[in-house]
Amino acid sequence: MTADRYFWATWLFLGLALLVRLLISSQFLLTPDETNYWQWSRYLDIGYHDHPPMIAWTIWLATSLFGQTEFAVRLPTIIGISIASGYLCLLTGRFFSWHCALYVALLSQVTLLLNGSALIATPDGLLLPCWAAACYHAARAMQRNTMNQWLLTGIWFGLGLLSKYTMLLFLPSLFFAMLADSHSRRLLAGYKPWLGLAAGFIVFTPVIIWNAQHDWTTFRHVLFQGGANESTLFTLRYIYDFLGSQAALLSPLVFLLLIACWCRGGFSKKVKNHETTSRISFLIFMSLTSFLVFFLLAFHVRIYGNWPAPAYLTGLILVAALCSPGRVSPGVDKNRLWQFSLGLSALTTILLLAQLVYPVLPVKVDLDRIARETTGWKTLAQKVDTVYEQMENTQKTFIFGLRYQLASELAFYMQGQPRTVSINRWSRPNVYDFWFDDSMVKGMDGVGVFEHRDVITLLPQVFERVGSVEEIALSRPSLWFGEELVQTLYLARCYGFKGGLRWQPRDTGDIRAAVE
Numbered sequence: 001m002t003a004d005r006y007f008w009a010t011w012l013f014l015g016l017a018l019l020v021r022l023l024i025s026s027q028f029l030l031t032p033d034e035t036n037y038w039q040w041s042r043y044l045d046i047g048y049h050d051h052p053p054m055i056a057w058t059i060w061l062a063t064s065l066f067g068q069t070e071f072a073v074r075l076p077t078i079i080g081i082s083i084a085s086g087y088l089c090l091l092t093g094r095f096f097s098w099h100c101a102l103y104v105a106l107l108s109q110v111t112l113l114l115n116g117s118a119l120i121a122t123p124d125g126l127l128l129p130c131w132a133a134a135c136y137h138a139a140r141a142m143q144r145n146t147m148n149q150w151l152l153t154g155i156w157f158g159l160g161l162l163s164k165y166t167m168l169l170f171l172p173s174l175f176f177a178m179l180a181d182s183h184s185r186r187l188l189a190g191y192k193p194w195l196g197l198a199a200g201f202i203v204f205t206p207v208i209i210w211n212a213q214h215d216w217t218t219f220r221h222v223l224f225q226g227g228a229n230e231s232t233l234f235t236l237r238y239i240y241d242f243l244g245s246q247a248a249l250l251s252p253l254v255f256l257l258l259i260a261c262w263c264r265g266g267f268s269k270k271v272k273n274h275e276t277t278s279r280i281s282f283l284i285f286m287s288l289t290s291f292l293v294f295f296l297l298a299f300h301v302r303i304y305g306n307w308p309a310p311a312y313l314t315g316l317i318l319v320a321a322l323c324s325p326g327r328v329s330p331g332v333d334k335n336r337l338w339q340f341s342l343g344l345s346a347l348t349t350i351l352l353l354a355q356l357v358y359p360v361l362p363v364k365v366d367l368d369r370i371a372r373e374t375t376g377w378k379t380l381a382q383k384v385d386t387v388y389e390q391m392e393n394t395q396k397t398f399i400f401g402l403r404y405q406l407a408s409e410l411a412f413y414m415q416g417q418p419r420t421v422s423i424n425r426w427s428r429p430n431v432y433d434f435w436f437d438d439s440m441v442k443g444m445d446g447v448g449v450f451e452h453r454d455v456i457t458l459l460p461q462v463f464e465r466v467g468s469v470e471e472i473a474l475s476r477p478s479l480w481f482g483e484e485l486v487q488t489l490y491l492a493r494c495y496g497f498k499g500g501l502r503w504q505p506r507d508t509g510d511i512r513a514a515v516e
Contacts, residue, residue, distance in 0.1 A: 018079075022071075024353060034073055034121045036408040037056060038411075039408045039412075052123070081117055084128040084129040085109060092321070095283075107319065111316070117306065128309060138177075155199055169290040172289055241298075251348060254319060262287075262288050287312065380474060381414045385415050391493065401421075404431070423501055425502065442499055445495045445496065451490070464497075471491075
């Protein structure tokens with residue numbers, strides 16, 4: 001196949017993969033985190049408690065254009081992952097060949113981690129295209145040292161910071177990549193890279209302003225997530241979970257191939273061309289640096305499976321460049337191992353994507369996170385709608401959840417998509433603390449949902465009277481096990497709200513607590 005055919009085959013495959021995701025996106029209900037981010041889009045701001053604002057801004061734009069639907073909520077991240085893959089292929093084509101780029105396209109589109117970041121609307125789906133684009137423009141800037149490429153690198157870096165704070169790891173990754181290359185090392189003494197960096201932080205300015213106005217709450221939240229409140233500095237409790245989750249999300253064989261590429265230093269002894277060796281070195285530093293940060297952090301605190309995702313972007317190029325049929329290094333024939341790795345990754349992803357639409361796998365519901373995240377929300381909303389309409393004065397009745405996830409699901413799936421409230425008093429701080437205060441609902445009645453029946457003993461702390469509790473069973477049909485109970489939730493009618501919406505820290509030393 002000629003270079004032109006590889007080029008067009010790459011973009012055709014990326015286009016087909018985008019089309020498939022667009023078709024799947026409306027076939028399953030929004031997860032609690034997705035409805036939470038959708039809620040953010042109804043309270044537009046330049047900053048939020050948990051993450052930067054890009055996810056809210058893009059969901060607002062998509063839902064304004066296409067309506068308040070699952071398709072619109074997921075559209076930004078679906079497009080985002082396609083942009084990420086496109087930039088990876090552009091970088092591969094520039095570094096190596098479009099033959100190799102085709103395999104990067106194949107690998108990136110069948111990797112479970114990237115599919116999850118596309119089809120579930122989270123900040124990762126917007127972070128990844130920014131990281132991939134910044135890598136592409138940084139590579140071009142290192143080659144030619146042009147001001148426009150450094151500025152584009154900085155702008156994409158800033159957009160990444162507006163998407164998720166993990167983008168900060170791009171800086172040490174690029175710094176070490178430049179230090180490792182004799183030509184690029186000299187560029188650090190010039191002004192152009194630093195002007196690009198300044199441009200990135202200018203783009204990030206809205207988040208700085210918002211946090212300065214809100215007691216740096218987001219940064220305190222990030223520090224808490226990073227284990228700042230943990231008394232144990234070193235533990236083995238989380239490391240096995242971390243490695244297992246990375247192998248599962250990336251595919252075990254692909255994960256092992258990537259580790260092999262890192263450990264062998266890019267096969268530098270077999271790649272005689274200095275230019276190719278420098279490019280492989282760039283890919284290693286732009287992936288391994290971030291991975292090592294999370295690997296070391298896993299000896300202190302639990303690391304969520306999606307956190308190291310940016311590390312694998314240039315890592316996928318590295319694996320394709322060294323192990324695929326389009327590889328640049330000589331040596332033993334790795335085609336069969338590559339094919340098996342790619343096939344296993346594709347099979348795993350296809351089965352789990354099918355599971356999103358209908359439970360085709362013989363997996364019990366208590367082991368099926370997909371079911372727990374996407375099942376029954378319309379049924380729950382219909383039940384709450386019915387009870388709400390039965391309240392004496394609906395104009396003086398608010399809808400609440402005792403977790404932000406439940407409040408957000410109700411907001412999306414109830415009739416009229418009402419403004420729901422999360423009573424965070426006994427859970428954790430979140431964005432609802434910035435949207436509602438006691439004065440807005442004091443004296444009103446409430447209809448609320450919670451997960452544990454014994455929570456009913458806490459509700460009298462915030463309501464004058466609590467009525468009867470109704471049990472709501474959410475279930476799903478299964479080809480293998482028939483009708484399965486997914487979870488049981490509880491619905492209560494409450495009267496006369498006394499106050500107490502916001503989170504109250506149990507420990508005065510909790511870093512998330514605002515300084516009085």
